[in-house]
Amino acid sequence: MNENAGGYNVFEEALRVAEGKYQLLSDYNIQLAKISILFLEAADEKGLYSSIADSFRGITNSIAATFSVYKQDSQDLQVISLSIDPINERKVASILGPGLFEMRMPVGADDLEQMRSQIIRRPKDLYELSSHEIPREVSRAIMKDLGCNQIIALPISYAGEIFGTCVAYMAQEMPVVIDEALIVYAQIAGAAIKRQRLDDDLLAREEKYHIIADFTFDWEYWISPSGTFIYVSPSCKQHTGYVPEEFMKDAALLQKIVHPDDREGLALHIEDSLDINKVSNPIDFRIITRDGEERWVGHRCQNVYGRNGTFLGRRGNNRDITKRKHTEQMLARSEEKYRKLVESAIEAIFVAVEGKIVFLNQRTCTISGYSSEELMTRPFVEFVHPDDRDMVIDRHIKRLRGEEAIPRYEFRIMRKDSEMTWAELNTVAITWEGKMATLNFLEDITERKKVEAELWKKQVMLARTEGIAHVGSWEWDVATDTVTWSDELFRIFQRDPQEGAPSFAEHPAFYHPDDFALLQQAAEAAVADGTPYELELRAIRKDGETRVCVARGVAEMGLNGRAIRLFGSLQDITERKAIEVELLKSYERLKNTLDDAIDTMAKIVEMRDLYTAGHQQRVSDLSSAIAGEMKLEDTRIEQLRMAAAIHDIGKIYVPSEILSKPGKLSTMEFSLIKTHAQAGYDIIKSMDFPYPVAQAILQHHERTDGSGYPNQLRGEDILLEAKILAVADVVEAMASYRPYRPALGINKALEEISQNRGKLYDPAVVDACVQLFNSGKFEFKSI
Incomplete structure (x- = not known):
């Protein structure tokens, strides 16, 4: 009974101990729960470390507590926080x-x-706790001053990750807290540190990604599967003028600001991007900003998926490429401009690298007759005439080596149709895609070659013609006083072409002094105002012989109104001049003979009509004077003088008794008188006069109104010479004595022609005649 009672007492004691321990654990759990909440409320990692030190001091009922962080890189502990009252601190x-x-x-x-x-x-003391870092004497002093009799060091870790150690400095020698509670505390503190560090890391990462996204120059966004914006970077305002909140509020804002012409393309792009079987390519489109500005956007997007493959929406990146687009457009316009220049060039333009054409324009194909493919797959020299290939190759190689080479030269090309074409090549060394090359400008000069050949023939012909005609040509550059002579000019002056043409300052030695003064005066006038000239000069040859020449000159005028060049010719007319002198002598002899013949005929008429003696000569004088007053040429005046001197030659066929009849003539007699005009024409027409003398004699009784005879001619049908002769004949006849009446006088005669001016007589002739007498320029020598 006693044994059973004793056993029961032991059990009962154990139960009381267990119940006490359970109660103590319950109390600790409540306290630990509060500590957990305290840890959760820590603002940051530093605040958490302070809470750990404070709570550890509280749960252990210690004098002081510390929390030391484990540094993995240096493998040591560093005190971060200390919980202690101010006095002990x-x-x-x-x-x-x-x-x-x-x-x-x-x-x-x-x-x-x-x-x-x-x-x-x-550990027994701080010396042991610090792995001997705190000296033993210092350890003793601290523990004594604090009244510390026990140290508890509690490792803090979580899932094998070590964070540090909590240390409590206690006055009691026996524990006041059970180990189970400390272990739970360590787990709570470790979990709190882990969570804090994860939160801090998450915040750091979030901050980092926000910095990356928010502070990017590009406009970033994230659209949810439902089409609403999850995130829009602040840079959207810089791009569009709209703030992120506006996009978040209006999911359709992006489509609204896209340029109307680009909306369909962007919609198709977005549709393709949602198809996992299609590759979403970048797209460029235009937007209209809040202030109405048009901007270009380079857009890229991709679908976003979670770790489990869940579709999370679409991430987009928009970059302002307005400047790039404008640059591309300008570059495109520039390329198009230069492409047009190259393609519209009249020259063939091509680049040759390593003997082959790598770039060419259409004109190259046109000149050669080959296609671009044919030209770019064969060595260039294959298109060169065989006789010119060595020259072309040699100059091409020299140019690529940097040696001196003729940049422009001519050679022949063999066209695809086997025709030969002359070409002029202008080439320069360049670098093409990292290789030495030549840039070539080739012009088809076949027609020019033909023209040059024809010009050469003409120059030869001109030289021969100048030699035959004794005409030399020259050019004078006024600014440089440079004179150029043709070969014939050297021959005219007997000057050796090797000596060159003399300057204008040397010209006085080549002309007679009197004539050079005229030449110099004419040249100065040509230089000053462009007046052309033609002079007859005496040229002095090298052997001293004088040659008669005709000099002609014309100026090329500059913008300042003065001549910059003079061009001209010099023709040796010495032999022609001698012939002209002989011809003039012969002409004078012939003229004298003709004058004698006319005088003889006039005298024959006067011998048959003594009353009109001197009439024809006086009419000739007046006719010549009228013609001179009317400014007729000397040759016509001479023609008129001859016709007037014998205008009544036909009267030799009229009986003399009728010519000298003192009374009025009968109708029959007057009819005979009227035949003298036709008779005179018949006499003279067979004579080889150099002028229409016979016609003037025939028409001298015709009148402007057609009332004259013998053919009743009118106005312009009558020769001017006959009109003058008619007026002079009437004036002289009325002013002179006639068998049938006395002289009527000059005034009566002038009155007659004035009254019938425009009717019977030509107005201009009448005016000239009246002017002669009224001005006193003319009067009959004897009437």
């Missing part, structure tokens, strides 16, 4: 100074394993 500070938080306590491999296993340590 000053005691520790007086012993350690500020060095507590700078102290490093090494952690060995064994220590690490214990910390990872969360083994509670109870």
Whole structure:
């Protein structure tokens, strides 16, 4: 009975101990729950470390508590937080100074394993706790001043990751808290640190990604599967003028600001991007900003998926490429401009690299007759005439070597149709895609060659013609006083062409002094105002012989109104001049003979009509004077003088008794008188006069109104010479004595022609005649 009672007492004691321990654990759980909440409320990692130190001091009912962080890189512990009352804090500070938080306590491999296993340590003193970093004397002083009799070191870790150690400095020698509670505390503190670090890391990462997204120059966005914006970067305002909140509020805003012409293309792009079987290519489109500006956007997007493959929407990147687009457009316009220049060039333009054409324009094909494919797949020299290939190759190689080579030269090309074409090549060395090359400009000069050949023939013909005609040509550059002579001019002056043409200053030696003064005067006038000239000069040859020449000159005028060049010719007319002198002598002899013949005929008429003696001569004088007053040429005046001197030659066929009849003539007699005009024409027409003398004699009795005889001619049908002769004949006849009446006088005669001016007589002739007498320029020598 006693044994059973004793057993029961033991059991009952054990039960009371268990119940007490359970109650204690319950109390600790409540306290630990509060500590967990405290840890959750920590603002940051530093605040959490302070809470750990404070709560550990509280749960252990210790004098002071610290929390030291484990530094994995240096494998040591560093005190981060200290929980202690102010008095004891000053005691520790007086012993350690500020060095507590700078102290490093090494952690060995064994220590690490214990910390990872969360083994509670109870070191004897600070010397042991700090792995001998705190000297034994300092350790004793601190523990004595604090009244510390026990140290508890609790490792803090989570899932094998070591975070640090909590240390409690206790006055009691016996534990006041059970190990189970400390282990739970260590787990709670480790979990809190892990969570805090994860939160801090998450925040750091989020901050980093926000910085990347928010501070990018590009306009970034994330659209949910439903089409609403999850995120829009602030740079959207810089691009569009709209802020992110506006896009978040209006999911259709992006489509609204796209240029109307580009909306369909963007919609198709978005549709393709949602198809996982299609590759979403970048797209460029225009937007209209809030202020109405048109901008270009380079757009790229891709679908976003979660780790489990869930579709999370679409991420888009928009870059302002307005400047690039404008540059591309300008470049395109520039390329188009230069392409048109190259393609519309009248020259063939091509680039040759390593003997082959790598670039060409259409004109190259036109000139050669080959297609671009044919020209670019064969060596260029194959298109050169065989006789010119060595020259072309040699100059091409020299140019590529940087040696001196003729940049422009001519050669022949063999066309595809086997025709030969002359070409002029202008080439320069360049670099083409990293290789030495030549840029070539080739012009078809076949027609020019033909023209040059024809010109050469004409020059030869001109030289021969100049020699035959004794005409030399020259050119004078006024500014440089440079004179150029043709070969014939050297021959005219007997000057050796090797001596060159003399300057204008040397010309006085080549002309008679009197004539050079005329030439110099004419040349100065030509230079000053462009007046052309033609002079007859005496040229002095090298042997002293004088040659008669005709000099002609014309000026090429500059913008300042003065001549820049004079061109001209010099013709040797010495032989022609001698012939002209002989001809003039012969003409004078012939003229004298003709004058004698006319005088003889006039005298024959006067012998038959004594009353009209001197009439024909006086009519001739007046006719010549009228013609002179009317400014007729000398040849016509001479023609008129001859006709007037014998205008009545036909009267030799009229009986003399009728010519000298003192009374009025009968109708029959007057009819006979009227035949003298036709009779005179018949006499003279067979004579070889150089002028229409016979016609003037025939028409001298015709009248402007057609009332004259013998053919009743009118106005312009009557020769001017006959009109003058008619007026002079009437004036002289009325002013002179006649067998049938006395002289009527000049005034009566002038009155007659004035009254019938325009009717019977030509007005201009009448005016000239009246002017002669009224001005006193003319009067009959004897009437």
